[in-house]
Amino acid sequence: MTPIDPGSIRRVLIRANNWIGDVVMISPAVRALRAHFRGARIAIVAKSWVLETLTGDPFYDDLIEYDSAGAHRGLGGRLRLAAALRRERFDLAVLFQKAFEAAALAFLAAVRYRVGYATDRRSLLLTHALDPPREDTHHVEAFLGIARALGCRIDDPFPSFHLREDDRRQARTLLADARLTGHSPLLALHPGASKEPRAWHPERFADLGRRLAGRYGARVVLLGSAAEHDRLRQIAAGMPSGCAFVPGPGLSIKVTGALLESCHLFVGNDSGPMHVAAALGVPTIGIFGPGTPRRTAPIGSRGRVIAVSKDYPCSPCRQKFFHECPPSPAGKPFCLEEVRVEDVEVAAADLLQRARESAL
Numbered sequence: 001m002t003p004i005d006p007g008s009i010r011r012v013l014i015r016a017n018n019w020i021g022d023v024v025m026i027s028p029a030v031r032a033l034r035a036h037f038r039g040a041r042i043a044i045v046a047k048s049w050v051l052e053t054l055t056g057d058p059f060y061d062d063l064i065e066y067d068s069a070g071a072h073r074g075l076g077g078r079l080r081l082a083a084a085l086r087r088e089r090f091d092l093a094v095l096f097q098k099a100f101e102a103a104a105l106a107f108l109a110a111v112r113y114r115v116g117y118a119t120d121r122r123s124l125l126l127t128h129a130l131d132p133p134r135e136d137t138h139h140v141e142a143f144l145g146i147a148r149a150l151g152c153r154i155d156d157p158f159p160s161f162h163l164r165e166d167d168r169r170q171a172r173t174l175l176a177d178a179r180l181t182g183h184s185p186l187l188a189l190h191p192g193a194s195k196e197p198r199a200w201h202p203e204r205f206a207d208l209g210r211r212l213a214g215r216y217g218a219r220v221v222l223l224g225s226a227a228e229h230d231r232l233r234q235i236a237a238g239m240p241s242g243c244a245f246v247p248g249p250g251l252s253i254k255v256t257g258a259l260l261e262s263c264h265l266f267v268g269n270d271s272g273p274m275h276v277a278a279a280l281g282v283p284t285i286g287i288f289g290p291g292t293p294r295r296t297a298p299i300g301s302r303g304r305v306i307a308v309s310k311d312y313p314c315s316p317c318r319q320k321f322f323h324e325c326p327p328s329p330a331g332k333p334f335c336l337e338e339v340r341v342e343d344v345e346v347a348a349a350d351l352l353q354r355a356r357e358s359a360l
Contacts (some may be wrong), residue, residue, distance in 0.1 A: 004115075007039065008091065011090045013097045014030065014042065014043070019194070020272030024159050025296075026274055028144055028157050032144070033150070034059040036206055042060045042061050044064065051063055051065055053161075055254065056254075057162040058156040073339040078108075079183070083204070086108070090109065092112070093109070095115065095146075098119040099119075106125070112129060115127070116128075118130060119132055138297065140299055158301040159278070160279050163261065163280075166185060185218045185219075187209070187220045187354040188220075188268065188282070189222050191232070194273065197322075198271075198289060206235045206236075216352060222236055248356055253272075256273060263282055264282075265285070265351055266283070267344060274298050284304070285305075285307075285348060285351065287309075288336075289310075291335050292316040304355070
């Protein structure tokens, strides 16, 4: 790759990914870019639903909304966004997103240097088309590969998640109102997933909560989106009275993160909140079925993470669920169906014991 002199770069445009987990996983690379292009102003363009994840992070200067369902809908909307970006006169576009559209947007915005992986037939739109990493490369390492190609020094390879004091204040108020302040252990369960076949059975989360409440006296915070609120209440109903707390619907991802930061253990599906918890240093268990821990396992700076998976040889699948394999009788992929409550309970006991020993 032809070197790019950081002194010649005044404006940097970063195209972030469309999923919260991926946005958390690009954080080490974004920090490295900030340090390398220290004289440049950095902007991140992202879809509406991930902007909140980035709010307040000190490693960029501007956020630009890509409103794909509104102002930037369709070809005309994309061209309007490209024209707006062109007026900003960016010198460098760093494309963490691997789609053709990301490269086309940077090309139409007339960004001088356009750097990203040579995927989705977009090589001709890039000035620096990088060879894609191996298929089993973890996403964090793949994103860092782009930063390294630009000459960035990687001092800290661990994901981070920025919280504001107001986020923590709101979380403290919620826990105090639920009489959970100071309770130990406090367990966070996140039963949701981006797609239903990726989500472990709700009744298994309830069973896990019952077991950990009985064994450790744990209290449980059930977290999810507003659309998942009824399911969370059903899971809570399957636990002993007073054991589970379900916050009101519509919590922001930042306040959710602040609640997670107060917990002693997180258990959830392969999802964005799993990565948020690990980035905040919370002992984290990720339950994997169609995905693979080799590429998206949680990564924490304290190393207290466990990925529970049956590691089927076909994972990660294309997630065209039940076209390539039949569902289990309960309607889940077999790779997820065969993850037992006992498997997760053993992992939880391991992390809770480690936390207790480190506190001594």
